[in-house]
Amino acid sequence: MGFLFLFCLLFIGAFSCAQLVIAQGNDEATMLAIRDELGVSWWGSNNSDFCSWIGIRCSLDQSTVEMLDLSHRELRGNVTPVSQLRALKWLDLSNNFLHGSIPSAFGNLSELEFLDLSSNKFGGLIPMELGRLRNLRSLNMSDNLLTGKIPNELEALEMLQEFHISGNGLNGSIPSWVGNLTHLIAFTAYENVLEGKLPENLGSVSELQLLNLHSNYLEGSIPESIFALGKLEVLILTQNRLTGTIPNSIWKCTGLSNVRIGNNRFVGTIPKAIGNVSSLRYFEADNNNLSGEIVPEFSLCSNLTLLNLAFNGFTGTIPQELGQLGNLQEFIVSGNSLFGDIPTTVLKNKNLSKLDLSNNRFNGTIPGDICNNSRLQFLLLGQNSIRGEIPPEIGNCVKLLDLELGSNYLTGSIPPEIGHIKNLQIGLNLSFNHLHGSLPPELGKLDKLVSLDVSNNQLSGNIPSALKGMQSLIEVNFSNNLLTGPIPTFVPFQKSSNLSFSGNKGLCGEPLSSPCGFSNSSNGGNNHHKVSCKIILAVIGSGLAVFVSVTIVVLLFMLRERREKAAKEAGVAEEGSNSLPLIIAGNVFVENLGQAIDFDAVVKATLKDSNKLNNGTFSTVYKAVMPSGLVLSVKRLKSMDRTIIHHQNKMIKELERLSKLCHGNLMRPIGFVIYEDTVLLLHHNFLNGTLAQYLHESTKESSYKPDWPTRLSIAIGVAEGLAFLHHVALIHLDISASNILLDADFRPLVGEIEISKLLDPSRGTASISAVAGSFGYIPPEYAYTMQVTAPGNVYSYGVVLLEILTTRQPVEEEFGEGIDLVKWVHGAPGRGETPEQILDAKLSTVSFTWRREMLAALKVALLCTDSTPAKRPKLKKVVEMLQEINNSS
Numbered sequence: 001m002g003f004l005f006l007f008c009l010l011f012i013g014a015f016s017c018a019q020l021v022i023a024q025g026n027d028e029a030t031m032l033a034i035r036d037e038l039g040v041s042w043w044g045s046n047n048s049d050f051c052s053w054i055g056i057r058c059s060l061d062q063s064t065v066e067m068l069d070l071s072h073r074e075l076r077g078n079v080t081p082v083s084q085l086r087a088l089k090w091l092d093l094s095n096n097f098l099h100g101s102i103p104s105a106f107g108n109l110s111e112l113e114f115l116d117l118s119s120n121k122f123g124g125l126i127p128m129e130l131g132r133l134r135n136l137r138s139l140n141m142s143d144n145l146l147t148g149k150i151p152n153e154l155e156a157l158e159m160l161q162e163f164h165i166s167g168n169g170l171n172g173s174i175p176s177w178v179g180n181l182t183h184l185i186a187f188t189a190y191e192n193v194l195e196g197k198l199p200e201n202l203g204s205v206s207e208l209q210l211l212n213l214h215s216n217y218l219e220g221s222i223p224e225s226i227f228a229l230g231k232l233e234v235l236i237l238t239q240n241r242l243t244g245t246i247p248n249s250i251w252k253c254t255g256l257s258n259v260r261i262g263n264n265r266f267v268g269t270i271p272k273a274i275g276n277v278s279s280l281r282y283f284e285a286d287n288n289n290l291s292g293e294i295v296p297e298f299s300l301c302s303n304l305t306l307l308n309l310a311f312n313g314f315t316g317t318i319p320q321e322l323g324q325l326g327n328l329q330e331f332i333v334s335g336n337s338l339f340g341d342i343p344t345t346v347l348k349n350k351n352l353s354k355l356d357l358s359n360n361r362f363n364g365t366i367p368g369d370i371c372n373n374s375r376l377q378f379l380l381l382g383q384n385s386i387r388g389e390i391p392p393e394i395g396n397c398v399k400l401l402d403l404e405l406g407s408n409y410l411t412g413s414i415p416p417e418i419g420h421i422k423n424l425q426i427g428l429n430l431s432f433n434h435l436h437g438s439l440p441p442e443l444g445k446l447d448k449l450v451s452l453d454v455s456n457n458q459l460s461g462n463i464p465s466a467l468k469g470m471q472s473l474i475e476v477n478f479s480n481n482l483l484t485g486p487i488p489t490f491v492p493f494q495k496s497s498n499l500s501f502s503g504n505k506g507l508c509g510e511p512l513s514s515p516c517g518f519s520n521s522s523n524g525g526n527n528h529h530k531v532s533c534k535i536i537l538a539v540i541g542s543g544l545a546v547f548v549s550v551t552i553v554v555l556l557f558m559l560r561e562r563r564e565k566a567a568k569e570a571g572v573a574e575e576g577s578n579s580l581p582l583i584i585a586g587n588v589f590v591e592n593l594g595q596a597i598d599f600d601a602v603v604k605a606t607l608k609d610s611n612k613l614n615n616g617t618f619s620t621v622y623k624a625v626m627p628s629g630l631v632l633s634v635k636r637l638k639s640m641d642r643t644i645i646h647h648q649n650k651m652i653k654e655l656e657r658l659s660k661l662c663h664g665n666l667m668r669p670i671g672f673v674i675y676e677d678t679v680l681l682l683h684h685n686f687l688n689g690t691l692a693q694y695l696h697e698s699t700k701e702s703s704y705k706p707d708w709p710t711r712l713s714i715a716i717g718v719a720e721g722l723a724f725l726h727h728v729a730l731i732h733l734d735i736s737a738s739n740i741l742l743d744a745d746f747r748p749l750v751g752e753i754e755i756s757k758l759l760d761p762s763r764g765t766a767s768i769s770a771v772a773g774s775f776g777y778i779p780p781e782y783a784y785t786m787q788v789t790a791p792g793n794v795y796s797y798g799v800v801l802l803e804i805l806t807t808r809q810p811v812e813e814e815f816g817e818g819i820d821l822v823k824w825v826h827g828a829p830g831r832g833e834t835p836e837q838i839l840d841a842k843l844s845t846v847s848f849t850w851r852r853e854m855l856a857a858l859k860v861a862l863l864c865t866d867s868t869p870a871k872r873p874k875l876k877k878v879v880e881m882l883q884e885i886n887n888s889s
């Protein structure tokens with residue numbers, strides 16, 4: 001070696017030393033060792049040419065390996081031998097099941113520029129030897145179980161541009177040398193247990209564009225330095241203990257598009273210089289202690305899409321200038337001390353979908369032109385001092401899903417025009433006002449409305465029997481008014497508590513204990529208990545339709561980050577089994593299973609890594625064996641931020657409703673357990689695993705028998721389940737083959753239907769990543785429409801259908817750079833390829849019938865994955881087309 005080194009010195013200029021040292025060796029033996037150790041079966045059984053193996057790129061002379069990509073391969077073994085590949089520049093081991101410590105011998109890979117170990121189960125400390133990787137430009141260790149401090153030895157990584165350690169259990173503080181990394185572009189360390197202050201000089205010498213540190217215990221103030229060079233584009237510090245003010249120097253960052261600093265302890269005013277941050281899109285600073293007025297300078301940020309200043313100490317009025325924000329979609333200022341008129345100029349912003357002024361001191365009236373051709377979906381004005389009458393023009397707000405006017409000083413009567421708001425579904429709250437007159441029968445037209453509250457007014461007259469038209473109603477409150485007469489016989493009324501009708505001296509009949517006399521008591525009771533599937537469905541439909549057009553607060557970078565998303569496994573896995581966390585709530589919806597399910601056993605099962613079955617975008621699934629012998633699959637939801645506790649009751653109600661969904665191709669929850677900030681959903685355990693396993697794992701086994709009819713019936717079942725969801729106006733957020741379960745008869749059950757209701761993308765940190773589905777299944781238009789839609793679901797279904805037809809993954813390296821399954825299939829004619837080269841030949845060559853059917857199904861899949869959403873068929877139509885194929889045989 002010493003000799004070689006000297007030899008090297010002589011050759012400076014012609015070759016670099018490193019290259020020469022490497023040239024002496026050949027990586028063949030190492031590659032064979034790696035193949036055996038990790039069981040990489042798809043690396044050809046013909047040993048000779050390791051440079052041709054999948055995921056390998058060799059040096060020009062074909063002797064050494066320069067790039068090794070083993071991501072997404074379900075690897076479990078020991079990766080230490082990789083450290084023998086001394087010429088390696090690029091190493092990607094992400095998304096496997098690798099565990100144990102990160103091998104310190106990786107520190108020997110002195111040529112390494114790119115190292116991705118993310119989404120594994122690496123535990124223990126970050127090895128200090130990684131500090132020897134002087135050429136490293138990108139280091140990604142996010143989503144592992146790493147603990148301890150960030151080692152100071154990494155200070156030597158002077159070339160580092162990308163540094164990602166989010167989603168671990170790292171503690172200690174962010175070392176000050178991170179601020180000295182002159183090439184740093186992106187730094188993410190969110191969802192750890194980091195404490196202490198941010199480095200004083202963070203960003204002062206670097207190219208820092210992305211800083212994401214949410215959900216830690218960081219304190220101190222935002223250092224001025226991070227804005228110093230003006231390169232920052234994304235700043236996410238949500239959910240920490242940060243104090244101090246928002247630095248004035250923020251104005252330097254004219255490319256800053258995303259600022260999320262909610263749930264901290266910031267004080268002071270918003271600097272007027274915010275107006276110089278002209279590219280601002282998202283500004284979220286809720287739940288702090290900010291004060292002063294809302295600065296009119298926000299109006300200079302013409303791309304502003306979301307402004308959330310809720311729960312601070314803001315005073316004054318809403319500046320008229322904000323009317324210039326033509327892109328504004330959500331304006332949320334609840335929980336402040338704002339007063340004055342309802343800002344009509346803001347309402348005129350054509351894209352506004354959410355106006356939340358609740359919990360303030362607004363003391364104007366509701367303007368007559370409140371909804372002139374607006375897209376408003378949420379009008380939340382409760383808990384203010386709003387006076388005057390509800391204008392009849394409220395009926396123009398036809399897009400409204402939620403109208404909350406409770407606890408104000410509204411007078412006059414309820415305008416019948418409210419009945420025009422046919423979309424109203426989440427709630428109509430007029431309680432605690434001074435409304436009088438009678439209830440307009442037109443309310444009965446609101447057949448999607450789930451919750452109606454007109455309590456604590458001076459409403460008089462009968463409850464009109466026309467209200468029976470409100471077929472989706474679940475919660476009603478008529479209490480404390482001057483209503484008279486019999487309560488109409490209507491299941492949602494009689495199923496309500498008597499408190500919903502109390503405080504009205506003149507009301508009688510069920511559920512009140514005062515009967516209306518003798519004529520009414522025995523009729524009408526016959527269908528009382530017949531809560532048919534249909535009604536429940538209608539109810540669920542309306543409750544969930546919110547997500548038909550939910551505004552997704554997501555940027556392109558977030559789509560990228562979605563995969564980086566932190567599972568919180570780390571924290572819990574460590575807690576060990578001796579200290580079982582306290583269960584806050586739990587229930588089993590299926591009566592005859594109640595006895596067989598033990599909540600403690602459920603929680604225990606999720607604390608053991610060995611029980612893990614599957615790791616999805618939104619949840620991790622564990623197998624849990626009950627003392628009774630019953631086997632459950634337990635889904636642990638990810639990123640249910642700490643606000644979950646506040647929304648618990650609502651969530652439990654949603655779960656109960658979902659558990660009643662009546663369709664054989666949907667996986668319904670059978671119960672739930674909540675502890676700390678963790679939600680566990682209980683499901684039956686399905687023996688045959690997921691569709692993804694069926695397609696991609698079982699086909700590799702030697703015993704595999706091609707079975708097209710089973711695949712076709714699975715395809716039809718999945719389409720039926722999804723068509724049903726759409727029928728009840730529920731849009732799925734994450735359709736993928738991994739989210740489709742197969743029962744003992746290979747009947748498919750679509751899973752993850754809960755997430756669309758439980759993970760509200762418009763809230764908190766969950767919004768950052770919890771949207772839009774799995775890699776390869778995401779329709780192209782989501783990137784710019786920011787809306788989850790029914791045609792989007794059809795696209796994702798089309799990808800599943802292509803998987804079924806081709807036995808290929810939605811994303812495969814073989815397709816080439818930037819080409820996914822959809823592009824690969826659509827591009828086949830252009831490449832002059834025959835159907836056999838696309839369809840799985842193991843199936844399509846078995847018989848002419850199979851081949852014909854597969855070609856017909858391929859046509860359906862091509863329609864579903866059309867890049868133009870409007871051209872895709874409805875799922876109902878898809879079911880018909882597939883059934884036709886099935887019947888024609």
Ligand SMILES: *[C@@H]1O[C@H](CO)[C@@H](O)[C@H](O)[C@H]1NC(C)=O
Nearest residue numbers: 044045046047048049052053
């Ligand atoms: C070895 O395997 C590669 C990739 O599977 C293949 O292209 C090549 O023809 C094989 N060589 C021999 C000698 O079998």
Ligand SMILES: *[C@@H]1O[C@H](CO)[C@@H](O)[C@H](O)[C@H]1NC(C)=O
Nearest residue numbers: 083103104105106107108129
């Ligand atoms: C490789 O790294 C290991 C652990 O850090 C060390 O013990 C070993 O000496 C190194 N090998 C070489 C050849 O540098």
Ligand SMILES: *[C@@H]1O[C@H](CO)[C@@H](O)[C@H](O)[C@H]1NC(C)=O
Nearest residue numbers: 094116118138140162563564
């Ligand atoms: C890890 O970080 C690198 C650098 O930003 C990135 O290219 C890579 O996609 C990340 N890995 C995953 C699995 O997201």
Ligand SMILES: *[C@@H]1O[C@H](CO)[C@@H](O)[C@H](O)[C@H]1NC(C)=O
Nearest residue numbers: 147148149169170171172574
């Ligand atoms: C940091 O984590 C390590 C390993 O879990 C632990 O030993 C240490 O006490 C922790 N330090 C602090 C300050 O919490």
Ligand SMILES: *[C@@H]1O[C@H](CO)[C@@H](O)[C@H](O)[C@H]1NC(C)=O
Nearest residue numbers: 155175176177178179180201
């Ligand atoms: C960072 O750089 C500054 C200026 O070059 C130097 O004074 C300081 O000691 C460095 N900090 C660390 C932790 O290396």
Ligand SMILES: *[C@@H]1O[C@H](CO)[C@@H](O)[C@H](O)[C@H]1NC(C)=O
Nearest residue numbers: 248251252272273274275276
């Ligand atoms: C912000 O922009 C305005 C006009 O574009 C300019 O006059 C002002 O100096 C800028 N800087 C600050 C700190 O406001």
Ligand SMILES: *[C@@H]1O[C@H](CO)[C@@H](O)[C@H](O)[C@H]1NC(C)=O
Nearest residue numbers: 254277278279280301302303
């Ligand atoms: C607003 O967004 C558009 C589209 O992304 C972009 O072209 C434009 O430059 C942005 N405007 C500002 C002021 O950043």
Ligand SMILES: *[C@@H]1O[C@H](CO)[C@@H](O)[C@H](O)[C@H]1NC(C)=O
Nearest residue numbers: 265267268288289290291313
């Ligand atoms: C918020 O600020 C006010 C005055 O500025 C102070 O009285 C109050 O204690 C602060 N609240 C918190 C939670 O820091």
Ligand SMILES: *[C@@H]1O[C@H](CO)[C@@H](O)[C@H](O)[C@H]1NC(C)=O
Nearest residue numbers: 339340341361362363364365
């Ligand atoms: C609304 O409240 C503000 C602040 O308390 C007060 O100055 C103003 O006169 C009030 N406006 C009306 C119309 O009552």
